[in-house]
Amino acid sequence: GQQLNQSPQSMFIQEGEDVSMNCTSSSIFNTWLWYKQDPGEGPVLLIALYKAGELTSNGRLTAQFGITRKDSFLNISASIPSDVGIYFCAGQVHTGKLIFGQGTTLQVKP
Amino acid sequence: NAGVTQTPKFQVLKTGQSMTLQCAQDMNHEYMSWYRQDPGMGLRLIHYSVGAGITDQGEVPNGYNVSRSTTEDFPLRLLSAAPSQTSVYFCASNNAGQLNTGELFFGEGSRLTVL
Numbered sequence: 001g002q003q004l005n006q007s008p009q010s011m012f013i014q015e016g017e018d019v020s021m022n023c024t025s026s027s028i029f030n031t032w033l034w035y036k037q038d039p040g041e042g043p044v045l046l047i048a049l050y051k052a053g054e055l056t057s058n059g060r061l062t063a064q065f066g067i068t069r070k071d072s073f074l075n076i077s078a079s080i081p082s083d084v085g086i087y088f089c090a091g092q093v094h095t096g097k098l099i100f101g102q103g104t105t106l107q108v109k110p
Numbered sequence: 111n112a113g114v115t116q117t118p119k120f121q122v123l124k125t126g127q128s129m130t131l132q133c134a135q136d137m138n139h140e141y142m143s144w145y146r147q148d149p150g151m152g153l154r155l156i157h158y159s160v161g162a163g164i165t166d167q168g169e170v171p172n173g174y175n176v177s178r179s180t181t182e183d184f185p186l187r188l189l190s191a192a193p194s195q196t197s198v199y200f201c202a203s204n205n206a207g208q209l210n211t212g213e214l215f216f217g218e219g220s221r222l223t224v225l
Binding site: 004006009031033040041042043044045048088090092097098099100101102103 | 114143145150151152153154155158168169200202212213214216217218219
């Protein structure tokens, strides 16, 4: 079946540092999405990417949809303590289903 | 709007017991789905529905049943719970008209422990 490989699995960084995480797949996706999950909550959409090569920013977040449509990355600049959480990439298949990566757990040291 | 509401938030079962996780959304969304979240495994799709009366299997459907008799409700049933079903379960919905946006709206999750 379709799988997404997300890395790194976890990160422990100092406040103010930049963060980068990525997702790769052997399958092509029409849409790539990045979600964040706060402790005890459900995931919330951060950024959605719809075109190969697309680069989109949302505040301190930047994400790109790979040219091959098989990968995506998310960057967070100047991290702050509230960035703590689990970040998931997700690929949408044509039927509308989302396939999620394994998640990247981010911890930020003040 | 309450969004996506899941009940119960916590549940402990013994092996072999049955139970139903409830999910309701008040956004008139056509698409609803159930995921389970396990450490290091991400979110895996169990079952989904594109509208009332229509359901389909996801990646890990075994041991779970669903039904969609109304647009609002999408319950997940465990007929005979097993320890391997210990997990956090999330219900999510999306308006099919906006389905290609990819934005699923998630509930807060139901943490299930099977002893």
